[in-house]
Each structure stands twice: as structure tokens, then as C-alpha cells.
Amino acid sequence: MKRVTFKAGDHLYSQGDKATKAYLLLEGEVAFFLGSKRVFDVSREAFFGDLHLFDEGDYPATAVAATDAIALSFTKDQLLDYLMDSREALTKYLGYLGSRLEEIVLLHESRE
Template identity: 30%
Template sequence: MAIASQISPEVLGAMELFQGLPTSALEAVAAVARLRRVPKDLRIFAQGDGGERAHAVIEGAVRIEQSGSDGAQVIIRFIRSGEMFGTVALFTDGRYPADAIALAETLEASWSEAELLDLIHKHPQIGINVIRIIGKRLQEVQERVRELATQDAEHRVAHTVLRLAGQAGHSTVDGTAIEFPLRRKDVADIAGTTLHTASRILAGWEKAGLLATNNQRLTIRCPSEIARIAEDGAG
């Protein structure tokens, strides 16, 4: 499939990184963007690599996962269309803190550090957006830490499923479907539990008709009941 040589200002304007920019600024952003279509399962960058570019998903989805010193991997978050990733390396130690892997065929845009800093200098709204995005993600991390400290596995899995539905869910005749492939290990990692425990919980919910899975695609059939389980753990 051919790739357009440039992103339209309309597409850029809908992205979290460039919201609030006038058309002239969006055209400047598009002029220096590098577009690349990435096949499923390709590693876009690896943990520890030099962070030379800021990335954003135009179409598709990306999994961000981090490895510990023992080699164990954990999912940090998923990046869907319209979201940025890899940018934090440009503002910290210059190294990507995690791997980025395409969950499906993905169209990504990227900007070099010099290009992004020049755009921020010329259009300060981009810098404000970066701060807002990082703040929102920090808030999510804080919520996950609180859940780990105060709730049991079932409640954490419920929060995880609802959070993913809120970030990447769309309505279907069967319920709220999460738009990218989702392994049970992914849910376990984000919820901070074991694969065995997450699988047991999800299988129980599926048997009860609360959700359904098909080819790693999860659909929440009864969001209100999943929300009730999550809220029961809030006290």
C-alpha cells in the first residue's frame, strides 16, 4: 500500500501532541514529519537505544514494554492512533526507556529531536501539549500504583479492562470492543498480577457473559458489571 508523502493538517490537528495549533503551524509540522509503515510485531525501537526521534501513531497501535535486569518483561502501556511515544527520551537521558513494538500494521510519523525542539520554539502550544500528555500519563501510573497497594487482583484486572476500554474502545452491537490485539499476558502485566491469575479471572468473566474474546480481540459485553467489580475494590 502506498504511503502518502505528507500528513494532512486535519489528521495532525486531531493528535494529542498538536491540538490547538493553527493550520499554518500544522503544515509546518507535516512538512518535516517522516512517515513509515511498520509491519506487525516489528520493534520500532529498543530499550536503551539512543532516543533520536519523537514518534506518533497515525494508524494502528504500539505496545510499550520494559525489561528488568533479570530479563523479565512488563507492559507499560499501549499507544493507539493519535498518541505520541518515545518522546520522553528526548527530554531525559537520551535513551529510550522501553521497547516499542507494533501490535498490528501501523503507520507512524516521527520527528528528529532538532525538528521537534524547533517546532516547540516556534509553536509553544506543542510544549504545553507535551507537558499535559506527560502529566496525564503520570496520573495513570499513580493510579496503577495505588491499585497495586490497596486492591486485590480481580479488582485490578477490572480497572485495567475498563482503562483499556476507555483509551481504545469503540461501541459495537456486542458491546465495547478494544481496537487492538490484547493477550492475557498484557492484561496481567498492566494489572500487576500473574498470567495464571489474570487468565482465571478473564475466563470466569467470559463464562459469565461479561466479556468475549476472539483472536485476541476483547469485547466487554457488560461494562456496568465490570465497573461494579472495580468499584467494590475501591473501599
């Protein structure tokens, strides 16, 4: 795990890049783009870049720091160790995944 800082406008990764890192945002905001369209943002205490880290897939969107930001950066093994070493971290992560799933379901239902 490594603490990293980003300036507003810094590019974290691109859509289609192999997922090699996950992040836990400590401060600031990160925006996600599909092509040139800004599709969503995350802020403090959000995990991102994590899902395709586990299946060795590609990042589904481009991530850009919307503001100055501070995050923890994890490789796959580091994230697994972090979650296994702390019940609190694992609980927070699972809660965050549940929230993301709920957002996807609501978005899908709104399109029907």
C-alpha cells in the first residue's frame, strides 16, 4: 500500500488499460469518463479501480483527479492483505460494494 497524491487534472488510468491498482480515496474527488463524457464522480472514502483488479480485466472508464486528491494505492495482493488484516476495513469495503450494486440496480430500473 502506498500513499499517493494527485493534482486536479492528473490522469490516474485510461479506459481499456489493464487493471493493476486499486485506490481508496482519502481526500478530494475523482471523475470517471467514457470517452469524453463524464459519467460519475467519487469522493472521500471511496474505493475505485478495484473490481477488475481481481479478475485481471481492464479498467472500464478513464479516471482523472477532479480536485487535488490523496489516496492509498494497492496492488491486488496489497488490497487482499489490507482487507484480511482489518475487520473494519473489510466491513467498510463490503458496504461500499453493496452501495455500488444498489446504484447499478437503480440505474438499470430507471432505464426500463
